[in-house]
Amino acid sequence: MMKTEVLNTLYGLLDEIGFDKEELKPDTNLELDLGIDSVEIVEVAAAIEKEFKVDVEATKLLELDTLEEVAEFTGNLVGENNA
Incomplete structure (x- = not known):
C-alpha cells in the first residue's frame, strides 16, 4: 500500500474522530498542531487497527511526530502483515 493511500485513509479516520480534515497535511504535528493527547492517541490507534487490520501500540504512535x-x-505494518 502506498504511503499516499495510507495518508488519505488517515485523514478520513482523523476526520471521523473529530479533527478538521482541512488542517491535516503530511507535516501536521500530532501534538503541536492537533493537540492529540494520550486518550486520543488510543482512539487513533484503534481506528488504524480496525481500518488496516494490524496491531498498533498507542505508545508507539506517541513516539511519532507527524x-x-x-x-x-502504518504502511510498514500493513506490509509486514501481508508478507
Missing part, C-alpha cells in the same frame, strides 16, 4: 511518520509506520 502524520507522514504515522502513515509510514
Whole structure:
C-alpha cells in the first residue's frame, strides 16, 4: 500500500474522530498542531487497527511526530502483515 493511500485513509479516520480534515497535511504535528493527547492517541490507534487490520501500540504512535511518520509506520505494518 502506498504511503499516499495510507495518508488519505488517515485523514478520513482523523476526520471521523473529530479533527478538521482541512488542517491535516503530511507535516501536521500530532501534538503541536492537533493537540492529540494520550486518550486520543488510543482512539487513533484503534481506528488504524480496525481500518488496516494490524496491531498498533498507542505508545508507539506517541513516539511519532507527524502524520507522514504515522502513515509510514502504518504502511510498514500493513506490509509486514501481508508478507
